[in-house]
Amino acid sequence: MKLNTYLLRQVILILCLTMVSATWAQDTKKTVINKKTVINKLVVKEQKAAPKTATPTSKKQTSAKVKAAPKNDKKRKVQPVKKVNNSRYIALKTNVPFDALAVQNLALEVQLHKHITIDFPIMWSISDIEREHAIRGIALQPEGRWWLKKAGTGHFFGLHTHLAWFNAKWEDNRYQTAKRPLAGAGISYGYKADLSAHWGVEFNIGAGYANMKYDTFYNIENGAWLNTRIRHYWGITRAGLSLVYRF
CATH class of the missing domain: 1.20.5 (Single alpha-helices involved in coiled-coils or other helix-helix interfaces)
Known part of the structure; x- marks a missing residue:
């Protein structure tokens, strides 16, 4: 078992x-x-993924393909970049330092010729700095300009005239134009630089003559009249650093 x-x-x-x-x-x-x-x-x-190798073709087939292929030899037409219309220079400006001193201002400049423009600034002030210090008034200062390169670009020389009416407080006295406005003339130099197609900055400084006749009062409410003076001024008559917008 x-x-x-x-x-x-x-x-x-x-x-x-x-x-x-x-x-x-x-x-x-x-x-x-x-x-x-x-x-x-x-x-x-x-x-399947490998590229197919081109089969050898005859010269006739190759030439036929070349003839049938679209011609891409022509250069593509480059569209011109749109630029600001330079046929006429027209700009609106403001003098920044005057704005900072509470003297509002605007200027319009218009081209008359390839090298000539007319600049027409207006300045005004309607507010007091404090009780003892204030400048109230309005001023006009048209200027003809000759641009060395072309209107609105680079360096320029100007010939300006000025008219102004004022009522100014300073310390103990108040000064006010009497019967006729401040008047005078001067020459200036300036330069404008472009920031973009429409925006730019402009610097200018000028010197000349101004004649003014004004009354002097005590700087209090309804202050008494003190005297009337005529002053001949020689010195800086125009200065600015302006922000410019070109149309």
Whole structure:
């Protein structure tokens, strides 16, 4: 009995090993087949992605293609950049330092010739700085300008005249134009630089003569009249650093 049991166990063990080896062989074959399939798919994809090499063509076919191809030799037309209309210089300006001193001002400049413009500034003040210090008045200072390069660009020289009416308080006295306005004339130099197509800055300074006749009063309410004076002034008559807008 013992021998038969031993033989039976041996047979069962051999059968189990046989079945395991057969199963392992089948799995190995499937793995190999799967690997081959994957490699074949990759090769096919690479072939599809690869650029097709041009087949050799005859000279006649090449010349025909060249003739049929659209001509791209013509240069593209470059559209001109839109610029500000330079046919006439017209600008609106304000003198920034005067604005800072509470003297409001505006100026209009118009071109008359390639090198000639007329600048017409107006200045006014209607507010008191404090009780003892105030400048109230209005002033006009038209100027003709000669631009060295062209109107509104670079250096210029000017000839100006001025008219002004004032009522100024300073310390103990008040000064007021009498019967006629302040009047005079002068010459100036200036320079304008462009910041953009429309914006720019302008510097100018001028000197000349001014004649004024004014009354002096005590600087109190309804202060008494003191005297009337006529003064001849020689010196700076025009100065500014203006912000310019060109139309």
